[in-house]
Amino acid sequence: MSAKGLLIAAPRSGSGKTTLTLGLMRALRRRGVAVAGVKSGPDYIDPAFHQAALGRDSLNLDSWAMDEGLLAALAAQASDGAELLIAEASMGLFDGVPAEPGRTGASADVAAALGLPVLLALDASGQAQSAGAVALGCARFDPRVKVAGVVLNKIGSPRHLRLAREGVEAAGLKVLGALPKQAEVVLPERHLGLVQAAETEALEARLEALADFVAAHVDLDAVLALAAPLRVAAEERSGLARAALAPPGQIIAIARDAAFSFLYPHLLAGWRGQGAEIRFFSPLADEAPPHDADCLWLPGGYPELHAGRLAANQRFLDGLRAFAASRPVHGECGGYMVLGESLTDAQGVVHPMAGLLSVQTSFAKRKMTLGYRDVTLLADCALGPKGHRFRGHEFHYASIVALGADEPMALAADAYGGAPAPAGSRRGLVSGSFFHCVAEVRS
Incomplete structure (x- = not known):
């Protein structure tokens, strides 16, 4: 039809x-x-x-x-x-x-x-x-x-x-x-x-x-x-065109609930179309990542509205830390915040997060960041190999209180000709940033 x-x-x-x-x-x-x-x-x-x-x-x-x-x-x-x-x-x-x-x-x-x-x-x-x-x-x-x-x-x-x-x-x-x-x-x-x-x-x-x-x-x-x-x-x-983003693993663990819901459907469809299997789990339900996955993806969403609950969910946090010891983990926006040291909520309460990255974020003083980003990776990570380019965007009200000592994940440029600047964080097999990926740039 x-x-x-x-x-x-x-x-x-x-x-x-x-x-x-x-x-x-x-x-x-x-x-x-x-x-x-x-x-x-x-x-x-x-x-x-x-x-x-x-x-x-x-x-x-x-x-x-x-x-x-x-x-x-x-x-x-x-x-x-x-x-x-x-x-x-x-x-x-x-x-x-x-x-x-x-x-x-x-x-x-x-x-x-x-x-x-x-x-x-x-x-x-x-x-x-x-x-x-x-x-x-x-x-x-x-x-x-x-x-x-x-x-x-x-x-x-x-x-x-x-x-x-x-x-x-x-x-x-x-x-x-x-x-x-x-x-x-x-x-x-x-x-x-x-x-x-x-x-x-x-x-x-x-x-x-x-x-x-x-x-x-x-x-x-x-x-x-x-x-x-x-x-x-x-x-x-006929479906011969390529997918937007290569799957980060054969079996991908993805957080999905009211705190982690921002993952583009075309990415999921593309990963499945390339043979990847998806395993959803709920951090808000205190579920640990699936043990048989070989990559973990924490999407964006509203973790700032559930920070206290996430900080108390020890099974989720322990499972996340154990996973990151041997397999790649990537966080986009809200997922990046949860991978960090702490998240300050709208009332100013500081909640400890996973501590897999050194970034500290806050929702107490809202400042909107919005715009397209053209990102080049500085090292291999779950998003892709070093040197690969991706296009997407940022949209968040949270801010970085302290970036810590981690290396940046990428260089990011906006759509208005500004010079690329370091963005995100990486440590070991863990990476994250406020960048939401839409598609890889391929020549």
Whole structure:
């Protein structure tokens, strides 16, 4: 089956993309449409909501971190067996970093690469006919991208709707729906974005309410009609394209629970596709790493919210230390914090961690660090061999109190031309950093 697709985007963050995306996904699924989902950009949380809404995994597509072949192959993988691929944009449609055309990380790059028409979610609060000018600007800004329809959001009254609709239609664009202001459909948030899908109270009921809300105010048939065939080559559909990252072992132990949940689905799928076996375990349940694994991966997540519990889970910590004595261990972001000497929580309480690295981190004074990273390894580690390059990102509010005496894991550069700087820590078979890997850079 060859899927059609569309991208749900907006002029800026906070315009209602996720509400519209989840509502459409569940509403169309209820109608019997085989829907698949992807998220543009580095985001762990939204794909989990896609999975909950659709009952199938959602992947990330990132035009800065992934080359065009990998991006297309993952789109083909995500849409396998589906009739419709719904891609959710990040930030504003054209927001990215300075880079060559098509590699800026903007959601517009994904739309252009895959031939996805754009359904624009437009927050019309505080304006009326001027909504048409905003929509027209989005439609004309990039000739690679086709804005095929608009859904107005945060409509306050019938008069407001009439004026905003007239403005958009005067710009030559179709209005496919209008969502009234309704606080009841808002999903709960915390410091890294939405509360994770697995922790959202009454998630199934919320998704059903979103579907009801969107179905009542958006023309679902018109949305289906604007989708276009995915622009994906035959060899990418056949799965011949390479995986994003080589597996760090044949049997990989991966922490997975509310404290360790940030691992990209495309990495897991790629590792399994290359024959690796995955063994999940829960540090929060005081489980030791599986004894038969030959590599251990501690993903990011929210260990700062569970620091006291993790510090008290001696079976987990002893098992982690014993594992690291003979086999590679790698920590990303939250995992890096747990591998360190200590983690200070939001109340200023210092909790001892595994002590496998000398770094000390704190969540007491929040400072957001956000951005793409191009990383070159300074030594062999679980992430890969010395000298190999990887692209990914950082997104955290924790800070380093003391780095300690460990050697840096890598040199990391941002996307703005800054000089590479030492990043992360390594000691023996243990490595870690705040860097979240998306893909290896291969020539």
